[in-house]
Amino acid sequence: MKLYSAKQIYKADQISIKKEEIGSNELMERAALQLFNWMHLRMQGAPVKIHLFCGIGNNGGDGIALARHLVDHGYNLEVYVINYSEKRSKDFLINLDRLKDRKIWPHFMNSDDELPAIGREDIIVDGIFGIGLNRTPDDWVIKVIQHLNNSQAFILSIDIPSGLFTDQGPENFDAIIKSNYVLSFQTPKLVFFLPETGGFIEQWEVLDIGLDPEYLMQTETEYELIGKNEVLTLYKPREKFGHKGTYGHSLIVGGSYGKIGSVCLSSKAALCAGSGLVTSYVPRIGYTILQTALPEIMVLTDLEEKELTEIKFDIEPSVVGIGMGMGTSDVSIKAFASFLEQNKFPLVIDADALNILSKKKELLKELPEKTILTPHPKELERLIGSWKDDFEKLKKVKEFSKKYNCIVVVKGAHTIVVYNDKGYVNTTGNPGMATAGTGDVLTGVITGLLAQGYPALDASIFGVYLHGRSGDIAVESTGFQSLTASNVIDNLANAYLDLFKLPEQPVTEEENQSNQ
Numbered sequence: 001m002k003l004y005s006a007k008q009i010y011k012a013d014q015i016s017i018k019k020e021e022i023g024s025n026e027l028m029e030r031a032a033l034q035l036f037n038w039m040h041l042r043m044q045g046a047p048v049k050i051h052l053f054c055g056i057g058n059n060g061g062d063g064i065a066l067a068r069h070l071v072d073h074g075y076n077l078e079v080y081v082i083n084y085s086e087k088r089s090k091d092f093l094i095n096l097d098r099l100k101d102r103k104i105w106p107h108f109m110n111s112d113d114e115l116p117a118i119g120r121e122d123i124i125v126d127g128i129f130g131i132g133l134n135r136t137p138d139d140w141v142i143k144v145i146q147h148l149n150n151s152q153a154f155i156l157s158i159d160i161p162s163g164l165f166t167d168q169g170p171e172n173f174d175a176i177i178k179s180n181y182v183l184s185f186q187t188p189k190l191v192f193f194l195p196e197t198g199g200f201i202e203q204w205e206v207l208d209i210g211l212d213p214e215y216l217m218q219t220e221t222e223y224e225l226i227g228k229n230e231v232l233t234l235y236k237p238r239e240k241f242g243h244k245g246t247y248g249h250s251l252i253v254g255g256s257y258g259k260i261g262s263v264c265l266s267s268k269a270a271l272c273a274g275s276g277l278v279t280s281y282v283p284r285i286g287y288t289i290l291q292t293a294l295p296e297i298m299v300l301t302d303l304e305e306k307e308l309t310e311i312k313f314d315i316e317p318s319v320v321g322i323g324m325g326m327g328t329s330d331v332s333i334k335a336f337a338s339f340l341e342q343n344k345f346p347l348v349i350d351a352d353a354l355n356i357l358s359k360k361k362e363l364l365k366e367l368p369e370k371t372i373l374t375p376h377p378k379e380l381e382r383l384i385g386s387w388k389d390d391f392e393k394l395k396k397v398k399e400f401s402k403k404y405n406c407i408v409v410v411k412g413a414h415t416i417v418v419y420n421d422k423g424y425v426n427t428t429g430n431p432g433m434a435t436a437g438t439g440d441v442l443t444g445v446i447t448g449l450l451a452q453g454y455p456a457l458d459a460s461i462f463g464v465y466l467h468g469r470s471g472d473i474a475v476e477s478t479g480f481q482s483l484t485a486s487n488v489i490d491n492l493a494n495a496y497l498d499l500f501k502l503p504e505q506p507v508t509e510e511e512n513q514s515n516q
């Protein structure tokens with residue numbers, strides 16, 4: 001699913017109005033009706049108190065139009081207009097008049113002097129600011145927003161939590177509504193998925209207001225949201241006459257004394273992701289451990305007992321996944337550097353190998369094209385330097401990706417795969433996966449997919465999705481706290497099977513009877 005910018009949404013809005021020969025207020029009416037239907041379906045006329053807070057732009061206009069439908073259906077409603085500017089939008093005014101025709105008079109608020117009492121059982125609808133926010137709200141408006149956040153009432157936001165910028169980082173976190181549910185028009189917004197701002201959205205849903213499909217289809221976006229539909233187009237089915245050689249050979253290089261487990265996890269993950277063959281390359285101490293833990297894989301060892309001192313092998317792997325548990329001792333740095341200088345195989349680079357690259361940036365130019373780097377936030381910071389907000393971070397990652405022609409997997413609650421100017425935002429995964437070894441599993445999965453011939457970008461996007469999906473399936477039986485990296489590997493099979501599961505269909509009356 002594409003994630004459109006505010007500018008693109010406004011453009012779609014203009015094109016739709018022109019093509020369909022409708023007024024902008026008709027588009028607003030569509031939006032308001034969708035909002036109303038959503039609420040009415042769930043509330044079924046319940047007499048819960050609804051406090052509807054509107055701004056004076058089109059987000060507020062949506063709110064005022066929604067108010068009319070709620071009133072017409074007998075809901076228990078109080079409407080407030082936050083007068084943060086003199087410039088009321090045309091469609092806001094049209095809808096305000098229509099509401100007044102019904103003898104409904106909103107409370108016009110010009111300061112935070114009289115904040116209304118809101119019960120914790122009440123519902124707040126937030127239509128203060130939408131995608132038109134372009135500066136931090138005034139102090140009194142921030143106080144109103146804080147009052148709503150502190151009320152403990154359920155907050156339903158129209159389009160985007162008020163106070164959240166669509167395409168830039170926040171300047172003041174106190175100025176943002178904490179939404180329980182966002183009904184977002186036509187497209188979710190990128191900020192819903194970024195670490196700094198994602199916490200302001202508990203749940204979201206898209207309401208289709210019928211913006212011009214042709215424009216939406218043809219328009220390229222900087223970011224895409226990756227779910228099942230998107231990865232299904234990447235999936236490569238197995239061939240009947242394939243053999244283990246068809247599906248490639250992954251070489252997993254890493255480990256040191258006390259950290260052989262990381263190589264076990266990556267190697268097993270590569271195997272379960274479908275790599276035909278897997279070889280692990282570890283210090284000697286790892287030999288028995290790996291041979292015992294994973295009978296399906298082959299093992300090569302360094303001459304040294306406890307750490308890697310030389311990375312040399314005479315096999316021809318399809319891909320090398322390197323770095324987990326490797327340490328950053330001087331000898332291992334040397335071994336990694338001379339390996340990079342001679343290496344001709346595609347690479348997936350993780351953990352300590354990333355830290356070595358950060359220490360010795362001159363090595364970055366040795367990376368084969370489309371090398372995949374999988375940093376967590378700290379490793380990323382060492383690689384690209386610090387950032388002021390998520391948008392600056394992503395800009396820096398894109399520059400880095402272009403400079404070194406590499407793919408960067410920016411790990412987080414919503415991992416973002418970045419290549420050149422484009423980012424792919426993952427939707428699977430859960431907080432239970434913030435546990436030891438899940439990063440090693442991800443490296444193994446991506447390595448295993450590359451081995452099978454997936455192009456590097458596809459392997460990264462699909463790998464991140466599968467890894468998260470396995471975690472989501474695993475957590476159903478483990479709970480967040482007890483989920484382990486091994487559980488994630490154990491459910492890779494289920495994540496693959498899940499790709500082809502059809503959504504559950506409601507059982508018809510006849511089927512129900514014939515089952516009895």
Ligand SMILES: NC(=O)C1=CN([C@@H]2O[C@H](COP(=O)(O)OP(=O)(O)OC[C@H]3O[C@@H](n4cnc5c(N)ncnc54)[C@H](OP(=O)(O)O)[C@@H]3O)[C@@H](O)[C@H]2O)[C@@H](O)CC1
Binds near residue numbers: 012055061087132
């Ligand atoms: N596009 C679509 O397809 C459809 C969009 N729809 C709806 O429209 C919403 C966007 O509406 P919008 O453009 O009127 O902007 P909105 O967010 O209501 O802000 C209002 C104005 O406030 C101003 N302003 C900004 N920051 C400020 C601040 N800190 N403090 C004070 N003032 C500030 C700024 O004006 P300025 O003062 O800069 O001239 C801005 O224009 C969208 O989210 C959706 O809900 C639907 O109706 C259906 C179709």
Ligand SMILES: [K+]
Binds near residue numbers: 127129158
């Ligand atoms: K809003």
